[in-house]
Amino acid sequence: MGTPHNGAEKGEIAKKVLMPGDPLRAKFIAETYLDEVKQFNTVRNMFGYTGKYKRQEVSVMGSGMGMPSIGIYSYELYHFYEVEAIIRIGSAGGFHDDLELMDLVIAQGACTDSRYAYQFDLPGTFAPIGDYELLSKAVSLAEAKGTKYKVGNVVSADVFYNNDDRVNDRWKSMGVLAVEMEAAALYMNAAKAGKKALAMLTISDHLFKKTALSAKDRETSFNEMMEIALDL
Ligand SMILES: O=P(O)(O)O[C@H]1O[C@H](CO)[C@@H](O)[C@H]1O
Numbered sequence: 240m241g242t243p244h245n246g247a248e249k250g251e252i253a254k255k256v257l258m259p260g261d262p263l264r265a266k267f268i269a270e271t272y273l274d275e276v277k278q279f280n281t282v283r284n285m286f287g288y289t290g291k292y293k294r295q296e297v298s299v300m301g302s303g304m305g306m307p308s309i310g311i312y313s314y315e316l317y318h319f320y321e322v323e324a325i326i327r328i329g330s331a332g333g334f335h336d337d338l339e340l341m342d343l344v345i346a347q348g349a350c351t352d353s354r355y356a357y358q359f360d361l362p363g364t365f366a367p368i369g370d371y372e373l374l375s376k377a378v379s380l381a382e383a384k385g386t387k388y389k390v391g392n393v394v395s396a397d398v399f400y401n402n403d404d405r406v407n408d409r410w411k412s413m414g415v416l417a418v419e420m421e422a423a424a425l426y427m428n429a430a431k432a433g434k435k436a437l438a439m440l441t442i443s444d445h446l447f448k449k450t451a452l453s454a455k456d457r458e459t460s461f462n463e464m465m466e467i468a469l470d471l
Pocket residue numbers: 259260261303304305328329330331399419420421457
């Protein structure tokens with residue numbers, strides 16, 4: 240039996256799951272890269288697939304947008320499906336001057352403006368970080384491929400359409416590379432579950448240079464990031 244949000248039976252999901260926000264990006268990855276593909280989820284159209292990549296089992300599933308959404312899906316994957324590692328492969332808005340569209344950001348840490356961490360009732364501020372082993376391997380793979388990348392802090396925001404541009408200035412002034420909307424919750428769920436997570440992000444917009452990719456590019460053009468995630 241599945242969960243309220245995932246129709247997979249136990250055993251139908253691999254130990255490693257790639258998670259784009261967009262379920263159509265998950266479908267694109269399954270169709271482009273995986274052999275022996277079986278779709279395990281259609282609930283809410285949050286498509287999930289398991290298949291083989293270079294003869295190893297891997298799953299790919301959409302997370303939806305925002306921390307409540309990835310919070311639900313990643314919790315279920317870690318706790319109900321015995322998933323060991325989730326690799327988010329998302330898009331992000333660049334802050335750093337050296338970033339261009341299509342560059343890769345590997346999220347060492349994820350700041351946030353959300354109150355997601357309050358559920359853990361900690362006596363201070365939690366610092367959500369990516370798994371070091373996955374991160375160092377992603378760096379080696381990016382180097383080997385010649386992918387332009389940066390490693391550092393990102394911010395996982397609850398708001399996409401910001402009323403106040405100074406918000407971005409303030410995060411940028413702290414060296415935060417880019418903004419997206421899920422990594423912090425994923426890192427917190429992984430920490431609490433004692434599991435692994437990494438967020439890799441392709442720059443789809445630059446919030447200071449005012450450049451942006453099309454919706455179709457966001458669905459289908461992030462091949463270098465997808466291949467690094469599959470090889471991890
Ligand atoms: O492209 P995905 O993975 O959805 O990631 C980014 O894109 C969405 C906003 O357009 C948010 O989910 C943000 O985190």
